[in-house]
Amino acid sequence: MQRRSPPKHRHDGTSPLPLGMDWSPAPRKWNGRDTVWPHNHLTGWSYCVTIPSWAFVPKSRNSDPIVFYRVQVGVQSPEGITKVHGVLRRFNDFLKLFADIKKEFPRKNIPPAPPKGLLRLKSRALLEERRCSLEEWITKLLSDIDISRCAAVASFLELEAAARSSFQDASQQNSETDPDSNNTVYSVQSPLQSSLSLFAGSSSVASDYGSDTAYEPSDLGTPRIGRDDNSEVGTDDLTLDEDMTNPIEKLVKYGISNIDEGLFMGQTILEQLEGLPRHKANARHVNYAAEKRRLGTAKTDMEDLIVRLNQEIAAKDFLATKVKDLEVELETTKQKNKENLQQAILIERERFTQMQWNMEELRRQSLEMEIKLKSELGRNSYQDLTKESIVQQNDVLLENLDATKEQLEILSKQYGELEAKSKADVKVLVKEVKSLRNSQTKLKKELSESIKEHSETEKLLLHEREKREQAEVARRILLEKCRVLFNQLQECNVSLPYEYEGRTIVNSSSSTDAFNQLTTSDDQMDILLAEVENLEKDYGSAACNVDKTNDIKDGVICDDEVRKIIADLFIDNVRLRKQTNRVTRHALKLDMTASDDSPSVETVTSIEKYM
Numbered sequence: 166m167q168r169r170s171p172p173k174h175r176h177d178g179t180s181p182l183p184l185g186m187d188w189s190p191a192p193r194k195w196n197g198r199d200t201v202w203p204h205n206h207l208t209g210w211s212y213c214v215t216i217p218s219w220a221f222v223p224k225s226r227n228s229d230p231i232v233f234y235r236v237q238v239g240v241q242s243p244e245g246i247t248k249v250h251g252v253l254r255r256f257n258d259f260l261k262l263f264a265d266i267k268k269e270f271p272r273k274n275i276p277p278a279p280p281k282g283l284l285r286l287k288s289r290a291l292l293e294e295r296r297c298s299l300e301e302w303i304t305k306l307l308s309d310i311d312i313s314r315c316a317a318v319a320s321f322l323e324l325e326a327a328a329r330s331s332f333q334d335a336s337q338q339n340s341e342t343d344p345d346s347n348n349t350v351y352s353v354q355s356p357l358q359s360s361l362s363l364f365a366g367s368s369s370v371a372s373d374y375g376s377d378t379a380y381e382p383s384d385l386g387t388p389r390i391g392r393d394d395n396s397e398v399g400t401d402d403l404t405l406d407e408d409m410t411n412p413i414e415k416l417v418k419y420g421i422s423n424i425d426e427g428l429f430m431g432q433t434i435l436e437q438l439e440g441l442p443r444h445k446a447n448a449r450h451v452n453y454a455a456e457k458r459r460l461g462t463a464k465t466d467m468e469d470l471i472v473r474l475n476q477e478i479a480a481k482d483f484l485a486t487k488v489k490d491l492e493v494e495l496e497t498t499k500q501k502n503k504e505n506l507q508q509a510i511l512i513e514r515e516r517f518t519q520m521q522w523n524m525e526e527l528r529r530q531s532l533e534m535e536i537k538l539k540s541e542l543g544r545n546s547y548q549d550l551t552k553e554s555i556v557q558q559n560d561v562l563l564e565n566l567d568a569t570k571e572q573l574e575i576l577s578k579q580y581g582e583l584e585a586k587s588k589a590d591v592k593v594l595v596k597e598v599k600s601l602r603n604s605q606t607k608l609k610k611e612l613s614e615s616i617k618e619h620s621e622t623e624k625l626l627l628h629e630r631e632k633r634e635q636a637e638v639a640r641r642i643l644l645e646k647c648r649v650l651f652n653q654l655q656e657c658n659v660s661l662p663y664e665y666e667g668r669t670i671v672n673s674s675s676s677t678d679a680f681n682q683l684t685t686s687d688d689q690m691d692i693l694l695a696e697v698e699n700l701e702k703d704y705g706s707a708a709c710n711v712d713k714t715n716d717i718k719d720g721v722i723c724d725d726e727v728r729k730i731i732a733d734l735f736i737d738n739v740r741l742r743k744q745t746n747r748v749t750r751h752a753l754k755l756d757m758t759a760s761d762d763s764p765s766v767e768t769v770t771s772i773e774k775y776m
Contacts, residue, residue: 176208180314183328186210188313190304191239200239200247210331212324213239214307216300219292222253231255234296238322240331248334250327256281258321259299265317266306273312276305329473646700647731650693654735657686657693657742679753683746690739690746697735 175187191213192202202211215237221230233253240248263278279298307313319325 175204175310176211178209181316182212182314182319183325184210184332186212186240186324186328187310188307189213189241191215195239195247195249198246198248200241202241202247206241206245207243209243210328211241212322212327214303214322215239216296216303219296220253232292234259234299236322238324238327240327242331246331246334248327248331250323250330252323254321256295256299259303262317262321266312266315269315269317270311273309275312276302278302329476332476333472643700643728643731647735650696650700650735653689653693654738654742657689680750683750687743687746690742694736694739697732697739700732 175189176185178185180187187209189202189204189211192200194200202213204211216234217237219232219234222233223230233255236252236254238250238252240250242248260278260281263275267275279295279302307318312318
């Protein structure tokens with residue numbers, strides 16, 4: 166398992182820049198060496214970048230001046246000492262920096278550089294606007310920790326030269342405070358300042374030893390400001406000047422650090438000057454003095470170079486110890502990686518065996534799936550047909566859905582109208598409810614009165630039902646008695662003699678029986694008359710009592726009439742039966758007096774008359 170690298174942060178000791186420095190926002194106020202930065206200086210070396218001004222630098226006498234922007238790099242040591250290093254850069258240098266960073270970090274979202282535009286007029290307002298935009302852009306650019314630590318930014322800002330000058334200044338400050346530690350006081354002047362006075366008009370020294378001046382040329386080959394004081398010497402002396410300057414140019418070009426070799430080369434220059442003809446001594450004397458001055462400045466430059474070489478050796482020793490530590494860490498990480506690799510191999514072997522078992526299982530499952538697929542191929546055709554039908558149904562459903570949507574819109578409109586109507590109806594109903602609530606009390610009173618009346622009417626109905634039941638019972642009793650009396654009346658019938666060819670035939674033996682039957686029927690009729698009279702009295706008194714208790718008049722009239730009619734019918738029927746009995750008795754008497762064989766016609770006519 167590979168370990169993830171810890172997240173980067175400022176002053177974490179992993180910066181590849183010189184002295185492990187990291188970018189920091191620029192301080193608001195500059196106060197020289199004692200400038201206060203917006204962070205704790207004890208965390209390590211820091212640098213900031215500002216673009217405070219711009220300048221016109223002429224390339225030649227007759228050419229137009231070129232705009233250079235002064236890039237000011239401030240470096241702060243862990244002791245809180247601030248050193249400022251200036252670099253001149255053209256706008257094309259900034260664009261080249263943007264291209265280099267974009268190549269180095271293709272995946273990062275790098276803020277775009279300010280547009281180039283056309284600045285032929287080179288007005289101060291436009292130049293100031295471009296300076297502000299460049300300063301803002303480089304601040305955004307360096308806010309990314311990876312970009313602020315890259316080599317392109319370090320070479321653009323010449324951070325190594327700034328670090329060297331700051332470190333040299335710090336060491337000089339320490340030597341001034343402690344004179345016993347070092348008896349030699351080194352010059353504070355920058356090497357390239359001395360080189361400007363020594364080699365005016367020549368090319369710059371290697372970029373590793375940058376200048377702190379504001380007029381240093383850019384890496385793109387812009388010219389350096391300054392001219393040689395002896396540039397007006399005749400052309401006859403050019404070859405000799407070239408011969409004398411070649412050893413010194415070699416000295417600076419190849420960076421010879423041994424002071425003895427430098428002095429030896431100075432002696433050779435002096436010998437060459439002594440071997441010159443005397444008629445040219447006056448012209449060469451000036452060159453000799455100039456070369457002597459240059460030799461003195463070269464000595465001071467050599468001393469500075471020796472100091473820097475010592476610093477480089479110390480830095481090299483520090484890096485060597487750091488490399489050793491890294492080698493030890495590398496060995497430990499190798500061992501850990503080996504162990505992790507062995508564990509990973511074991512895990513992979515177990516996974517491989519498990520994968521083999523899984524492959525066997527998958528083969529078995531694949532065979533089963535093939536069988537299932539073959540069986541399902543037949544079903545797929547049917548499913549395709551069903552899918553087509555389903556698609557058609559879906560089309561129909563979509564059409565229906567569109568229609569329903571239209572209906573829904575119509576219904577929604579109707580619903581809005583109905584809702585408005587309902588609100589109006591609600592208002593009306595509210596008014597009606599208020600009126601109904603007002604009339605509710607009146608209705609409650611009427612309801613209570615109606616309930617009372619209803620209870621009274623129910624009582625009356627019950628009473629009426631009882632009356633009717635009593636009347637019906639009385640009627641049923643009357644009907645039963647009438648039936649009994651009618652049956653008894655039917656029993657009072659007498660078997661009279663029958664007629665044969667218009668003549669009444671009466672036997673002598675049956676006449677006595679007929680008399681007896683007539684007498685018994687008369688007696689029974691008298692009994693029936695007495696019972697009818699008693700029935701009339703009893704039923705009349707009972708009906709009158711019921712009608713009096715119930716205060717009914719119409720029912721009494723009807724019942725009395727029916728009772729009277731029935732009694733009259735019985736009485737008339739009894740009377741008629743008695744009359745028939747009398748007639749039959751009289752006829753029998755006549756027959757008994759007459760002859761037994763042939764009754765006369767007169768007797769018959771008399772009977773008819775009597776009847």
